[in-house]
Amino acid sequence: MPPETGDLRIVAPRLNLLNLQLLNLNLSLTPTSMSVITVPLEPISPTRSGQLVVFTGPSGVGKGTLLRSVLPHHPQLHLSVSATTRSPRSGEVDGQHYYFVSRSVFQEWVTTEQLLEWAEYAGNYYGTPRQPVVEQLEQGKTVILEIELEGARQVRQTFPDALQVFILPPSLPTLEQRLRGRSQDSPESILKRLERAKVEIAAAGEFDVQIVNDSLDQAIVALETVLFSPDRRESDQLQDDRLQDDQLQNDQLQNDRGEESQDNPDAL
Ligand code: ADP
Ligand code: 5GP
Numbered sequence: 369m370p371p372e373t374g375d376l377r378i379v380a381p382r383l384n385l386l387n388l389q390l391l392n393l394n395l396s397l398t399p400t401s402m403s404v405i406t407v408p409l410e411p412i413s414p415t416r417s418g419q420l421v422v423f424t425g426p427s428g429v430g431k432g433t434l435l436r437s438v439l440p441h442h443p444q445l446h447l448s449v450s451a452t453t454r455s456p457r458s459g460e461v462d463g464q465h466y467y468f469v470s471r472s473v474f475q476e477w478v479t480t481e482q483l484l485e486w487a488e489y490a491g492n493y494y495g496t497p498r499q500p501v502v503e504q505l506e507q508g509k510t511v512i513l514e515i516e517l518e519g520a521r522q523v524r525q526t527f528p529d530a531l532q533v534f535i536l537p538p539s540l541p542t543l544e545q546r547l548r549g550r551s552q553d554s555p556e557s558i559l560k561r562l563e564r565a566k567v568e569i570a571a572a573g574e575f576d577v578q579i580v581n582d583s584l585d586q587a588i589v590a591l592e593t594v595l596f597s598p599d600r601r602e603s604d605q606l607q608d609d610r611l612q613d614d615q616l617q618n619d620q621l622q623n624d625r626g627e628e629s630q631d632n633p634d635a636l
Pocket of ligand 1: 427549584
């Protein structure tokens, strides 16, 4: 597990993303060469207001596996517990893996706006309880929402600053193998999930970051780099500052022009 401060040196295959050919879903990823990246790591400060992270990818791609590997090492990360109308899988605990609720309770939570986002997926409803997310963000935590595409799109509207991460499988056959190998869903549910996977993968480009979960170890390093690199926030801030500077310059120009045209009514 990498340190939480200092520099992290990553040696990783440079993926040729053009090979993704997302539109026809040929996901063969070719490592073209090895790259060495040095990333300064800083812990996310508990004093600044928390960051929302949307974590999306097709069912079976390994989202849960990745989060279970990363979360125990970083107490500043908080995984939101969703509500769902689907039945618990063996080993799933109410209030820990999900809040397992009836359709009528779910409907009530939608009506009373207790959900930050929600969607129907493979015949069941899934949604993020709003209050715990707000509380954790207020405490400066980084809150992770592990949600499907429609929910991610809703969060993009309501929290445009959220970091949006998409997890890709190395290929569709590998995704199917993982879904079947997990032995947790019925054959019908697996088919629905695979159908939905094609739509979700085609939308991967909407997200800020795409990580291919081929080698689990490399995907863990990539995810930690994305979560802990200050680069994104710094570049966002730089961009905001630049936009503000541009706006100030425009205002100044318009003022100057206004004064000129008062002095000289023929001036443009
Ligand atoms: P998700 O949460 O995205 O639905 P899971 O985390 O349940 O997916 O993973 C689905 C299956 O794939 C699990 O059996 C898991 O052990 C396996 N898996 C996850 N990541 C990898 C990987 N990098 N290589 C091989 N198998 C993996
Ligand atoms: P599963 O049934 O495999 O646990 O989850 C199915 C899908 O629902 C996954 O893609 C998962 O990310 C998504 N999901 C889980 N919780 C939520 C949620 O609160 N909102 C939305 N929109 N999707 C969720």
